[in-house]
Each structure stands twice: as C-alpha cells, then as structure tokens.
Amino acid sequence: MNTSNNLKEINASGKPYVIYKTSKGFDLFTNFSKKIILNKKNIYKFLNHKKKIKNKKSTDLFIGFFGYELLNNLIGIKVPKQKNINFPKGIFYKPEKRIKLMNNLKYKADNTYKLNNKFKLNINKNSYTKIFNRFKKKIKTGKTYQIKICTKYKTKSKIDPLDFFCRLSKSNLAPEAFMVRDKNFSIISCSPENLISRKGPFITTKPIAGTVKKNKSIDKIKALNYFRKNLKETKEHNMIVDMERNDLSRICKVGSVKLSRTKIVEEYKDLFHYVSLIKGTLKKDVRNIDIIKAMMPGGSVIGCPKISTLNLLNKQEKENRNIYTGSFGYIKFNGDMRFNIIIRSILNFKNISEISVASGVVIDSNANHEFSENYIKAKALIDLFK
C-alpha cells in the first residue's frame, strides 16, 4: 500500500482526519460517522457511555480531546471569565477508517501559504516577573509547592497543518505526537508525555519533569548526571512522582501502585527528558470517568497540590488555555484508553495560530531563566512558520 499517496489523497479530499503516533509509526483515522462536541453537561453522558463489547475493529473507539477548562469543570473547579476565542471545549470523533502510516511521513504542500512568523506574546517579561514573584510568595506560605506559569504566542496566519505536522515529526518524533484537521480548525502537537495508558485493569502514567537540550558535548549518561546533580530538577521531579502516585492511588488497588521506572533519561532527537513510569491495577468498580477525574488535568503541567494550584492559576490567567494542558487520545469500546497531555502544540482556529508554553515556579527557580525557558519551548514550533 502506498501510504504517502493515501495521505495526500485524504488531505486533498478535505475530509476531517486525525493522526496519532503509535510505537511503530502513525495511525490515521478518518471517515467520521459521529462528531461529539463536548460541554459541561454532555461530557458525563459521553464518558458513561457503556459499550462493554470486545473490540472487533480497529475503529471501535472514540478519538479526540478534552480542553483544559472542561477538565477543571469535571473536578468541580470553576474557571473565571477569561478572554475566549470560543473554541470547542472538547471534541471526539467516531472513525470508520484507519490507515497505518510509516514514521517518515511524506507530504509537500501543493500551494504554499505565505506564513506570518511575527508572533505576539500575551505576557511580557515585566508582567511575567510580577506573576512569578507573586507565586513565589504563595510557595513561601505553603499555598502551593510548585506552579506553572503559562504564556501564549499568537499570530494571524493560514497554515497547511499536514505540512506542519510532517516537518515537526521530522525534527522531533515525539511518542505522543498527534494532529487533528477539521473543517474550521487544526491542531499539531509533538507532545512527549503520556498521561494514561489503560489496558484492562492495568494502568500506567509516565510523567516528565526535567528537560535538557542536546548538544555535542552531552550524551545520555551526562544528561542523567546533570539531572541527578541538579537539586531543583530533582525536587520538581520528586514532587510530580508523589503526586502521580497519589492520583493513581485514588483509582487503584491498595499496594498496586508502584514505580516501575524511577528517574530515568529518555533520549529524543533534540533533547533529553527526565522521566518516571508509575503503574497500578484498577479497583474493580472504577469507571473511565473516575480515571479521567483522578488523573486530569495532568499534574506535571499544573503544579502541586493540584486543586489549590489550579485555583491560583485560574485566578491569575486572563486568557483561556483552550486545548493547552488538556488531553488528547482515545477510548476504545472495550474500555481501554490512551491519553497524552497536550503540550508543544499549535492550535489554528479562525486563521489564528496559538502556541502555549509553561514552565515551573518552585522555590529556587529564577524568573529570567523560566521566561527564556518558555521561549525555547515555543521556538521549535514558531520555527515551523518559516
């Protein structure tokens, strides 16, 4: 099967489709027979949807995403009125067709748009520093132990999402990468972070806390040494590990929550990540809605403790996060699930592209450093607009 022709054809047809990274390549899902736009009310019905049948087809699933606000609402947290582009709070699709794609996606845009790479940042360094210092005070008084400040880069630009996704995958083949192309919006992401993998009664989560950029003088062993010696990175990571253990413990059998990989380094094309893998066995009566409420929004991109930190963030942020720090993935008809954390993503809606990034405030972090860290994280995506 000539998959690159297939890809080109589907893209040219104008049909909505979704691509999600698999261990060997990518899955493309299309021919959607249902599209569910989620809101505060219908999400319960959607998640309680019980179809305890065995998977017969590879398309017996719903694939899509939950936005940040919806995940807050689900755990009883209100997001105050914010600047809002009225992007859907969550969308899931029922595909009727799946196509397997290889890792080396081949596609070239027929008509190249003139891309606008002049991005506007919603928080300048000055106000970033102010927020940073305010949060640092909250850490000193124990209201939060770690909190992530989100900044947003925006530009008005028409893009060819498939072209973007192919180029992104070439430079950074991330294990949780995905794209969505629908009629009036697209999402491109090279997320590295898996939040939920559920197979039957078994569940894992794989938090990332700690990133170091690759260069010639640093190999995997050196990266590990860097993380181990860096007290700030170590403490941030420890906190996330205990928080994810906690979230799994809400839904797992006593004694089953275990660290199966503790603080290892994973190598990607451009960077090293400091990663742990935590697993558990689900309690008997746990439903998928319980799992989602226990685990989302993913702690590593919020801070700790989750509830009070979310409240602090929501009070602070003037603009809706939309998809950022939400989750993309699928729920199979047999109950199995896979969800990532939506980071390192571009949302293109009404010809406006937005890239959100965040970095952590802990007691010994530095505003200048974190501000430029945010820029480094955004740059890989901004560079696609060249």
Next chain:
Amino acid sequence: MIYVIDHKDSFTHNVVHQFSLFDKVECDNYNNLDQLKLKKASAIVFSPGPGEPKNYPITSRIYNLFKGKKKIIGICLGFQQILFCEGGKIIEQKKIYHGFQSNVKVTNNKSLFKINQKFKVGRYHSLKLKEPFKSNNFEITMRCLESKIAMSFENNKDKIYGFQFHPESFLTVNGNVLIEKILSA
C-alpha cells in the same frame, strides 16, 4: 477503621494507601465529613495540605473534640495542625523543603523509636514549628540531622502522633514501619 481527613492535597491518597496496609480506611474532605465515620473510627488522620493550620478551623475543632478519646495522627500540615491546637506557633522558614530527601534522627528517649536511629525521609513543607515549644505530654522525638527542625512529635499518654515529613512519600525509606509502629502503640 481509620478515618483520613483530607485537606485537598495531592498526597492524601498515598497516605490512604499506606494506612490501608494495616486497617480499613475511609477518607473524606475536611468540609464534607461524615459524623458516623468520625464516631466509628479507631484513629483519625489529618492529611497533608496547602496553606497553614489557621485555614482549617474544622480540623482544629475535631482535634479538640477527640483529643484523648481516639488516636490522632497528623502528617505535614496535619502535624502542624495538632501543634497549632496545642498552642504552638507555625512560622515560615528560610530554607524551603519541597521534594527534598533528608536524614532525620530520633533525639528523645521517650520515643517509640530507638534513640539515635536514623531515617531517610521525603519532605514537602514551607512552614515549621517555632521553638521552644512546650505542651503537656508532648515530646519532639525526631529532628532533621542538618537543620535540627522538629520532624516528629509523640504524645504517648493521649496517643497523638505527628510527622512533619511524609512517611508515604517514595522518598521515605521504610515509611510503612513508622506507621505500623504508631498504629500498634
């Protein structure tokens, strides 16, 4: 049954799982407590949590209600909550310990644990107990080896125990042993 009172923390369910190794555990939010469970519980555990003791008057009330009648155990904020109810002052500290592994030592021969015994423990606290602290039957029993900050107290007469560190953290070595000992005291 052990009743864990949750202060909306992201570590509470680690505490629940740890105590569940020894007894049946129930857990509810501090502002949504079940009177029947409170009555039935053989021990009450105050969870860790954000903020400071004066933010949680309900928990203080429960402490005063059940002191001397049931075993009460406090972890991190819970530790501070009990000391606060006993007239202690909880203050900010210069160096803050979040996600930190420290060595603590048993410094008091009235402790259930052997004097000079050391433990590697995980810490997540912005605040600490202001010393000197004195209250009837309360003994500070463990201290941080480096900073000397109070890390545990015991009141073996009224069966009240507290840890400033987190016995349930993956950073604490042999945390289950610590819990087992105070539960069987």
